[in-house]
Amino acid sequence: MYKKLISPSALPWLLLLGAIVCEIVGTSFMAVAARSDSYLGYAWMAGALALSYYLLSLALRAISVGVAYAVWEGLGLVGLTLVSVWLFGEKLVPQELAGLGLALLGLACVTLGETHDEEAAA
Template sequence: MSKKLLSPLSLAWLTLMAAIACEIVGTSFMAVAARSGAYQGYLLMAGALALSYYLLSLALRAISVGVAYAVWEGLGLIGLTVVSVWLFGEKLVAQELLGLGLALLGLACVTLGETHDEVAA
């Protein structure tokens, strides 16, 4: 009898994290393309965002749409903010940091509130 390495739920969360990474990459390329005018950035943006939506749709097989979308958007927002500060030299004020912290707290509440039906083995 073979034992699964990852449960369907664990695999869904890993897929969601990959979707978030693709969203951050795609939106970062959008910023690069908008600032430089290079159309290659728009092509990379479109590909990364399309992959992000595809991976998000796969994650929805085991994670409820509301929770998955909230986590995708929220962690994408926080990740993109980190990228914009790190790569693009943007500055954050205290109010923005507070808002990001509250968003993270909200994501934790939404995620911890999700329930899952037991899957038959």
């Protein structure tokens, strides 16, 4: 019989992951464009950030807005920090590393605390 490639409960999280990747890409292009005065960089930034918000809005159909926004913003922060170290040669001090670790811990707590409709009905 036919099997679905993606379970319905995983799709919103994949959309959210796509939104996070687009946010990281868009914000990275913002940094590139600001440093090089490239109008093309600003166009890529605008397109990637618009797609990020669109994918986030689709994910909100199944994930609560507080959880989705926290995950989107938190993982975007961590991802963008990694990109800034890797691509732009920025350095992190121990306080920044500790803050990123605490942000990830907070994201885990928020995400694990989300209730689902099936659980709420029980």
